[in-house]
Amino acid sequence: MALQPQNGIITPEMAKIPQGPLEKKWTNYKDHQKLVNPANKRKLDIIVVGTGLAGASAAASLAEMGFNVLNFCIQDSPRRAHSIAAQGGINAAKNYQNDGDSIYRLYYDTIKGGDYRAREANVYRLAEVSNSIIDQCVAQGVPFAREYGGLLDNRSFGGAQVSRTFYAKGQTGQQLLLGAYSALSRQIGKGKVKMYTRYEMLDLVMIKDENGEDRARGIIARNLVTGRIERFFAHAVVIGTGGYGNTFFLSTNAMASNGSAAMQMYRHGAFFANPCYAQIHPTCIPKHGDFQSKLTLMSESLRNDGRIWVPKKLEDAKKLQAGTLKGRDIPEEDRDYYLERRYPAFGNLVPRDVASRAAKERCDKGFGVNNTGLAVFLDFSDAIKRLGKDVVAQKYGNLFQMYEKIVDENPYENPMMIFPAIHYTMGGIWVDYELQTSVKGLFCIGEANFSDHGANRLGASALMQGLADGYFVLPYTIQNYLADQISVPRMSTDLPEFAAAEKAVQDKIQKLMSIQGKRSVDSIHKELGLIMWDFVGMGRTAEGLKTAIKKIDEIKKEFWSNVFIPGKADSLNNELEKALRLADFIEIGRLMAVDALHREESCGGHFREEYQTPDGEALRQDDKFSYVGCWKYTGEDKEPELIKEPLDYEFTERKTRNYKA
Amino acid sequence: MDQNINIKVKVWRQAGPKEQGHFETYELQNIFQGASFLEMIDILNEKLISEHKDPIAFDHDCREGICGMCSLYVNGHPHGPDQEITTCQLHMRKFHDGETITIEPWRSRAFPVIKDLMVDRSAYDKIMQAGGFVSVNTGGVPDANAIAIPKPVADEAMDAASCIGCGACAAACKNGSAMLFVSAKVSQLALLPQGKIEAARRAKAMVAKMDELGFGNCTNTGACAAECPKSVSLANIARLNREFICAKFKD
Structure with a gap:
């Protein structure tokens, strides 16, 4: 039998943390894990849902090894997964710049950046495999930026004092994803991966083994073009469907990014870990109207040369808000470079959570610089003076162009206006060291899982984690599971378990279609988003979170009684797709609020206003909350059960995060 | 400065790959020029849904010009009348009050229409x-x-x-x-x-x-x-x- 939590506690054995010193754990694991021989690999099928960095790299690598892979994505091509939008870069501990970097330092920065709420063993492994990722990408033909000598260039990102970020202009995510996509395309061409585009997973199929234990054995998916519901079998299921930031409606995520696969796993017994850890990215283009469909990120790399400020004088801020004054006209002595003032050691390159909260603090005090009062300046005038406009254009030209197209203002002449927005979710499905969930045969990779980033993710680490999971971790660890499955034959999708799962999906769709109410899906989603932003956003309080839960419950009622979905279920129907996703966002939003309410401390992206230092920094409560908060599903409309995985820091001393000195 | 404008949009509607397609014209009032082109279609779709009509199917995802999903032929140009942008980066400030905007799917034999403005690439x-x-x-x-x-x-x-x-x-x-x-x-x-x-x-x-x-x-x-x-x-x-x-x- 699989290990279960004991008295609500996940033990290190259940988390499968290998024995030994930190730097030997992964090697020890690989030396002793079970493998599957080539002849047996051919007999095993693996479903991979998602084609982002994690999904595509996993699907390609597993197929190269000889497994049969079924790969699914909701877009019209696997190349369009939202990893493509990552701009700034990918971290690795190469120390090519000779500036003192090492695997340990990348590990330490990541675990400190995550406010000591991640597993030591996982984070160390991530830092350990980071170098192989860069080698792999270069071998695939990823055109990383280079120096004139022909070697790879690096730049700095938040939360680090070394330059360890590899980049390809402002399109690093695109180039890495296209690298993984090309490897995936090669396997599709060879017939080792069967690709299903415009398919959306709607449920997981569980079948009991000979010991009566549930195992993930397939999925139910909807063909988004025909509306047909289809069944797929596999020996193991891997989910890499990204984060749930779109719960907030407005986020930097793509329009179709969603958390539904996560909720399907959760309802089948996979724990949802740390749902309240959401990252608010400090440098996004501010909101401009109620019709707005999404927020656009401006890369963190801009903080290498851009300086963030607001006016020192309230009267200047008032004029900026009224549109009678331009940022460039405010003299140097009247500018408050508040990050440099508060955090001299890291300055504009403090981690994202710190930068976002500092922007909110200034705007709350009335120093916001646009008509809504919800924006700060990101100014390149010093960089242009120091480096010249051409150099700045070469480094950030495409980002400046993107900004100008949206805002209709030239950022070379007047400082950019930026404001924080929801960007990434550190929380996600709980996985053990093998990236297996608490459901046997169900694996979760990339942003969709909870591992590695703790309570806050550092810039350029999402790409690193996605590719680490897909290229170098899962292809090993999944074999330890599959080695016991070689005698399990392929199962028919006519089995009653598949039929029952499909019927449940059909019933849910019928229920939604038959409501025929008065509200569009988006109108309800926007309402949910506002509640999330107001009460479960950058500053949270017990009272606010209780209000959020109450309001989300009301929204759930409204949705299930008054949503209107036009068209038919058995054809292409975007509104039905959105409704199915919103049904899950409502549940996720509630889970985020419940988790945030229970976590009576501030850490990383989770800031409870009751828990802060006198100068407004996050105040952790290590004696009470040094654990992964895992939520177990107990039934529809029932409160979830809290299970804890203690985080005993064995190798690293926990300190108060300090970016000041 | 961005203003509110009134426009007409002439959109290619086609129920399925084998169905006969046709142009349909819709009127929109008070569209803010700071809105993106796809947000204008969102507004139109919300209006169609409120009238219990079938919304316009179109491909879009990242809405920041990098995923390559959006694919509209606007006034005779792929991705519309602006340079170096995708459709999702096109803004309504490129259009003027009273204008009729024509929206078609990609025109190419190798990209058959799936529905309305959505094609198979x-x-x-x-x-x-x-x-x-x-x-x-x-x-x-x-x-x-x-x-x-x-x-x-x-x-x-x-x-x-x-x-x-x-x-x-x-x-x-x-x-x-x-x-x-x-x-x-x-x-x-x-x-x-x-x-x-x-x-x-x-x-x-x-x-x-x-x-x-x-x-x-x-x-x-x-x-x-x-x-x-x-x-x-x-x-x-x-x-x-x-x-x-x-x-x-x-x-």
Whole structure:
């Protein structure tokens, strides 16, 4: 039998943390894990849902090894997964710049950046495999930026004092994803991966083994073009469907990014870990109207040369808000470079959570610089003076162009206006060291899982984690599971378990279609988003979170009684797709609020206003909350059960995060 | 300054791949010019839904110009009347009060309509599957700095690699040729030492697949590069031709 939590506690054995010193754990694991021989690999099928960095790299690598892979994505091509939008870069501990970097330092920065709420063993492994990722990408033909000598260039990102970020202009995510996509395309061409585009997973199929234990054995998916519901079998299921930031409606995520696969796993017994850890990215283009469909990120790399400020004088801020004054006209002595003032050691390159909260603090005090009062300046005038406009254009030209197209203002002449927005979710499905969930045969990779980033993710680490999971971790660890499955034959999708799962999906769709109410899906989603932003956003309080839960419950009622979905279920129907996703966002939003309410401390992206230092920094409560908060599903409309995985820091001393000195 | 404008939109409506399509005209009032073009369609769709009508199906996802999903022919141009942008980056400030805006799906034999403004671009994936890769498996590769690559070469490869696979090039071409798309990938990989080894095989395989899938021939009119949202250069087509001819000579 699989290990279960004991008295609500996940033990290190259940988390499968290998024995030994930190730097030997992964090697020890690989030396002793079970493998599957080539002849047996051919007999095993693996479903991979998602084609982002994690999904595509996993699907390609597993197929190269000889497994049969079924790969699914909701877009019209696997190349369009939202990893493509990552701009700034990918971290690795190469120390090519000779500036003192090492695997340990990348590990330490990541675990400190995550406010000591991640597993030591996982984070160390991530830092350990980071170098192989860069080698792999270069071998695939990823055109990383280079120096004139022909070697790879690096730049700095938040939360680090070394330059360890590899980049390809402002399109690093695109180039890495296209690298993984090309490897995936090669396997599709060879017939080792069967690709299903415009398919959306709607449920997981569980079948009991000979010991009566549930195992993930397939999925139910909807063909988004025909509306047909289809069944797929596999020996193991891997989910890499990204984060749930779109719960907030407005986020930097793509329009179709969603958390539904996560909720399907959760309802089948996979724990949802740390749902309240959401990252608010400090440098996004501010909101401009109620019709707005999404927020656009401006890369963190801009903080290498851009300086963030607001006016020192309230009267200047008032004029900026009224549109009678331009940022460039405010003299140097009247500018408050508040990050440099508060955090001299890291300055504009403090981690994202710190930068976002500092922007909110200034705007709350009335120093916001646009008509809504919800924006700060990101100014390149010093960089242009120091480096010249051409150099700045070469480094950030495409980002400046993107900004100008949206805002209709030239950022070379007047400082950019930026404001924080929801960007990434550190929380996600709980996985053990093998990236297996608490459901046997169900694996979760990339942003969709909870591992590695703790309570806050550092810039350029999402790409690193996605590719680490897909290229170098899962292809090993999944074999330890599959080695016991070689005698399990392929199962028919006519089995009653598949039929029952499909019927449940059909019933849910019928229920939604038959409501025929008065509200569009988006109108309800926007309402949910506002509640999330107001009460479960950058500053949270017990009272606010209780209000959020109450309001989300009301929204759930409204949705299930008054949503209107036009068209038919058995054809292409975007509104039905959105409704199915919103049904899950409502549940996720509630889970985020419940988790945030229970976590009576501030850490990383989770800031409870009751828990802060006198100068407004996050105040952790290590004696009470040094654990992964895992939520177990107990039934529809029932409160979830809290299970804890203690985080005993064995190798690293926990300190108060300090970016000041 | 951005204002509110009143517009008419003339949209191609087609219920399915085999159905007869037609233009439908809708009127919209008080559209803020700061809104993006796709937000204007969102507003129109909300209106249609409130009238219990079928909303317009169109492809879109990242809405920041990088995923390549959006694919609208606006007033006779792929991605509309602005330069170096995708449809999702087009803003209503490019249109004036009282204007009638015509919106069509990509026009190309190789991209059949699925519904309304949504087309099937899987042909591009198939071309990639034929050879748009370097044949390396995960693991066992040399150190990333083992081979130095001159910066100008790496930069040129990056420019070619910036293609987002949206299909505007084939949609803009009077012959429906996919040469700019194919040449961008062939160039990127042929320029880099990692991809050079398979350059000949790759060029032949991708061109053969392109021909098989019903894309037209290139007659160097340059419409593709003019409409490309990422300014992928025509020089890539010249490089593809060179690679292709060299490969054929070697045969």
